[in-house]
Amino acid sequence: MLPVRPLALRAIFRSLVLGSLGVPLVACGGQVGGDHVGNDGGNDTKESPKDADVPDACVTSPISSTAGPCDVIVEYYACAVPGVHTGVSIPGATCTSLCGFDSGYVNCYATNAESDPHVVLHCTTCVTGRRPAGYVLEVGDGSQELGAVFARIAELEAASIDAFAILERELVLHGAPTALVASARRSRREEIQHARAMRRVAKRFGGSPRIPKVAPRPPRDLRALALDNAIEGCIREAFGALVATHQAMTAKDETIRVEMARIAEDETRHAAFSLALAAWLDGVMDDSARAEVDAARRRALTELEREVDAPVAPALVALAGFPDRAASLRLFTGLREALLAS
């Protein structure tokens, strides 16, 4: 069970990170790490049959997939996704399905011509911070350049400011304990600092952070709030805190290491807040809402595992301290075990 006390949670996160550094993970009948992820810097792209003919029977599953920390590029045969091509706006629900995510926060665009037998979809997501409801994630190009990655992280940190502002208003509306309201307020202030720090880092590496777009939404009921908190707070923000802790402990770039140390401490407190909020919500919801939240939590864990099972560029690992693919999977496994035991 994960504790809601920030200091205790911090100790657990630090021990998970220490455990992720060089300890082989055996999972799913095989070893994760070692040779098959030793080329983490390369784009672990399956061979694309660009020159091959489209098969007689339309293949509906992706024919190639390249994943990065914030972007996933997926290729389909055009016959599997008719009408999706350059210049066509793709609805969010279609993106989520085609990009292979369960979350409703994925955005995508296609870069093929109408006559091309292949559809290349650029999908965007990222495990940083708490994404607000109504967040419109701008598409990226799959780049793993330091500037581009930190620019996306800066955008997500800025989006977290909105997330906590919205959450604070909703908690007041639902009569939540004042300690939870105060934690949301404090978290919002900290996210302002995070966004500024990540903007500085992004600009240093030539990145151009964008201002997040968040569409206005009416206040959510307790069930919707609990679903969002379970996914964005207890899972994604907690994993973000683990990644930040890893960066604070391993980044070779001193500025990044120092900035991530402060962010890791704050993000761990945000994760502890999410756990405390989940406990309060659990106590005020009925059985059916609790079951729905639990099912959503399990789906979100499955989705996150897919997201972190991706190659990471060597510069991101060495200079910026991001966990490589094997370390990410170890961190994820540790977090999942702790969360499911709670």
Ligand SMILES: [Fe+2]
């Ligand atoms: Fe943050």
Ligand SMILES: [Fe+2]
């Ligand atoms: Fe946060």
